[in-house]
Amino acid sequence: MDHGLLTTQMNRLNQLFAAKHNNLLSVYFTAGYPELNNTVTIAEALEQAGADFLEIGFPYSDPVADGPTIQHSSQQALENGMNLNLLFSQLEELRSKVSIPVILMGYANPVVQYGVERFCKKAAEVGVDGVIVPDLPVYEYETLYKDTFAKYGLSNIFLVSPQTSADRIRKIDELTNSFIYLLSSSSITGNALQVSDQVDHYFKRIQDMQLKNPTIVGFGIADHSAFAKACEYNNGAIVGSAFVKLLAGENYIERIPEFVKSIKGE
């Protein structure tokens, strides 16, 4: 099967997963928030503080999967003037300073307007390692976009929720070659994970499926106890809203090391 030219070189994300299997920490932030031109500074600080990879959001006016914290950051980023062209130029600079994997996350409509092919080409050029488009479902991805993503060595990273059927999880595991984004619960972003037997049962069920891709837990990871619970059964976890809240405060760059330590429990 021809997966395009770039997949022959293992991207940073695959290298990371090959080297490290446990307690992987990814941190999400919205590009352009709280200030338009601090994407690189935040990314550098996160890398230095010990984040394993980054998830950078490109803002959208109508983010239906997001709670108030990330919605607000998106709105502010748009008001600040963030768009995909600017973000790609920031990422170009970012790649000369930051070596950990970078994933882009954003909704389908801005990608469609930018042009799916142009988006994938640009993302690959500036050193993006994966893409999450939460409102791009499996059927549409497979029939309309998969070949274009593959041509540039990218694969869409799919979400899996507690309601996703086993058959569908298998299908998603086949379709992707980076990781499975496991939602901690059926929820929008920013609702804290409630540690319970149900969560254990759900994580265990996924673990027992022995998927080919790593599983990384996102949504609701706000502190060390949630991070540790996620990592007990999975390869790592993503912190989003909790970090975006930190960015809303004063001296946020200086506070990043302490934040990352607190999540990791160091």
Add this chain to the structure above:
Amino acid sequence: MKYSVNEQGYYGDFGGAYIPEMLYPNIEELRQQYNQIITEPSFRAEFESLLKDYVGRPSPLYLAKRLSEKYGANIYLKREDLNHTGSHKINNAIGQILLAERLGKKRIIAETGAGQHGVATATVCALKGIECVVYMGEIDMARQAPNVARMKMLGAKVVPATSGSKTLKDATNEAMRDWINNPVDTHYIIGSVVGPYPYPEMVARFQSIISIETKKQLAEHTGTELPDYAIACVGGGSNAMGMFYSFLDDESVKLIAVEAAGKGVDSGHSAATSVLGKEGILHGSRTILMQTDDGQVVEPYSISAGLDYPGIGPQHAHLHKVKRAHYVSITDDEALNAGLLLSQLEGIIPAIESAHAFAYLEKMQFKADDTVVICLSGRGDKDLETYIKHFGF
């Protein structure tokens, strides 16, 4: 059937189900079950009996003599304004509450702009004794205060949407977020022919009663079931799709969809999606929507909250693209004047949404024997304050 949906949920290039994974099981459940449920004899029997005895259907098809005289054609009004709760929205709400009941759902959510769909949903929830939560933009709550009170009186909880522009599109976002957070026990009653498949098709089928009755009634009036023109206003497009549905394959029937131009198509304050929009993805379907070059959704404007939506349903996008229906627009002022004219010629005060359809009569050239049907989708009680302010009564 060349204009209907395919198995994957597409109308030509438009439609589909662009939803986050968290909503996939809900949408899949609907997709697999809705068709079977709504064609079951017991469902049909309850649906038809409620439409007849509770809603008051069939709604009359009325030959508007003085309006006909003025415009030189035979103009018939499909009186959806006479339905219980005052608009066509109740047709879909009845259909979906019966569906939700059969799916075993215990809680209903809905979005509303002008409040007509919210009122219709609160009404059917009261009828069935099911918990009801309606999301409504904070700005719309202020400009449609009587409908907020009606929903509360009917026992619904009205939740203000305070994000973004605080109008219909944000209420829709909030309702989708609620559904993501409550995937098992809740059914989302979408009020228009928008959203992920199967919603556009399901809502169109519940609203198709409008054109099914119109055909039959027109045959009784004129001896033929096909008009020369069918005209309706379009926000998301549910009353228009109901009015067009049974005429789609009768190509002799010219379909005219009237959008809200607001203060003028080029004024920067408009909701004329077919002119100002581009193809993209909004609220779960690929359609035509108003957006910036960066793909950010643009806030539309219309004096009528029911037409104040930045997209149109995917089937409308298809009918527009293949030119089966003709999409035009009418300004606030033209609509208000048409509302006044209908009041004084026929003794009917229309909703400002519906008044947009009537305003387009001014721009048409008819032959004396042309038959025209217009969907009078709602009554104007909710808009009295706007009319009063504009005309200074």
